[in-house]
Amino acid sequence: MNLMNKFLLFFPKYLIKLFLIVSFVGIPSFSFSENELGVSTFMYHRFGEDRYPTTSVTKDQFQSHIKYIIENNIDVISLEKIISKLGNNEKFNDKSIAFSVDDAYLSFFEYAWPIFKKYKIPVTLFVSTDIIDSNTAGYMNWSQIKQFIDEGGSIGQHTSTHLHMPLNSKKFVKEDILNSHRSFIKNIGFVPKLFAYPYGETSLAIIELLKDLNISHAFGQHSGVISSYENHYYLPRFSLNKNFGTSDRFEFAVNSFPLQIDQFSPEDMFLKNNKRPLIELTLVDDLNNNELNCYSNPGGNWNSQEIIKISPLKFQIKLEEDFLSGRGKLNCTSKIDDKWHWFGYQFLVK
Numbered sequence: 001m002n003l004m005n006k007f008l009l010f011f012p013k014y015l016i017k018l019f020l021i022v023s024f025v026g027i028p029s030f031s032f033s034e035n036e037l038g039v040s041t042f043m044y045h046r047f048g049e050d051r052y053p054t055t056s057v058t059k060d061q062f063q064s065h066i067k068y069i070i071e072n073n074i075d076v077i078s079l080e081k082i083i084s085k086l087g088n089n090e091k092f093n094d095k096s097i098a099f100s101v102d103d104a105y106l107s108f109f110e111y112a113w114p115i116f117k118k119y120k121i122p123v124t125l126f127v128s129t130d131i132i133d134s135n136t137a138g139y140m141n142w143s144q145i146k147q148f149i150d151e152g153g154s155i156g157q158h159t160s161t162h163l164h165m166p167l168n169s170k171k172f173v174k175e176d177i178l179n180s181h182r183s184f185i186k187n188i189g190f191v192p193k194l195f196a197y198p199y200g201e202t203s204l205a206i207i208e209l210l211k212d213l214n215i216s217h218a219f220g221q222h223s224g225v226i227s228s229y230e231n232h233y234y235l236p237r238f239s240l241n242k243n244f245g246t247s248d249r250f251e252f253a254v255n256s257f258p259l260q261i262d263q264f265s266p267e268d269m270f271l272k273n274n275k276r277p278l279i280e281l282t283l284v285d286d287l288n289n290n291e292l293n294c295y296s297n298p299g300g301n302w303n304s305q306e307i308i309k310i311s312p313l314k315f316q317i318k319l320e321e322d323f324l325s326g327r328g329k330l331n332c333t334s335k336i337d338d339k340w341h342w343f344g345y346q347f348l349v350k
């Protein structure tokens with residue numbers, strides 16, 4: 001299945017049209033989840049590097065995102081504010097969005113940062129230190145990273161070697177993270193508080209390690225809208241690239257809301273033995289007979305999956321095939337009071 005079909009599976013045209021109609025006729029009174037509207041958090045990599053469509057947005061796409069949030073007065077908050085609210089057990093009652101950029105490509109510094117800066121839009125840059133230490137072409141260098149910080153930018157950790165964390169021993173990953181801390185201290189004088197997993201991949205063992213290292217929150221790269229019910233060590237971010245960075249898709253994600261999950265199993269996002277787990281999720285709020293739809297990519301194809309309702313709040317998702325090795329993804333949505341609510345998850349499959 002090509003990427004456009006994948007896009008349409010996530011964002012069928014009727015769904016985008018419905019969203020556009022809803023936004024013109026106004027929003028009906030909102031009763032679901034006590035008005036917790038959540039934060040749609042975005043992740044970019046490269047800007048205007050059209051040779052890399054899976055990691056780059058075009059300059060036109062990026063400009064359309066910024067134009068949309070400026071013209072519509074969308075509230076953009078920092079990732080620091082997200083983790084501070086989570087840490088204080090606060091609700092996300094106001095609808096807002098947040099921006100992050102991974103890997104510190106030069107195209108961020110040269111093209112996108114001046115635009116973020118001009119409009120005073122907060123953005124966090126997640127940096128893997130080795131590639132910067134070795135002055136690699138196409139990446140920022142430490143003096144540019146320092147300039148970014150001096151000009152108001154926020155920095156986050158992204159390991160030193162950008163490794164697949166769950167596939168390595170805890171000891172090895174620990175040393176990798178500590179190496180990145182040494183580089184941060186040497187080059188910018190502090191260790192950033194924020195953390196993002198390379199490839200969005202983690203496991204319960206890796207989460208335990210982060211706790212040992214006093215890292216309190218971590219971001220993945222699965223779709224979803226952050227609410228107070230989020231796993232602090234698996235915060236979702238919508239990925240933006242050429243195929244998933246169109247203005248329709250961006251605006252749909254900006255205007256999506258959390259689908260709050262109380263319990264989710266399997267508990268470990270790293271599937272070592274079972275390639276076809278029985279997925280169970282328990283919602284915080286009754287969907288009031290609104291439909292739940294879940295899409296996933298077992299066998300390498302994105303399809304709607306069979307859902308069994310166990311109780312008003314509890315659902316089972318039966319995957320139609322085994323997950324292939326690599327990243328297995330799940331996206332569940334429900335349309336409630338004309339608003340789209342979204343929950344996403346990513347497994348790493350051995």
Ligand SMILES: [Zn+2]
Pocket residue numbers: 102103158162197198199
């Ligand atoms: Zn990365």
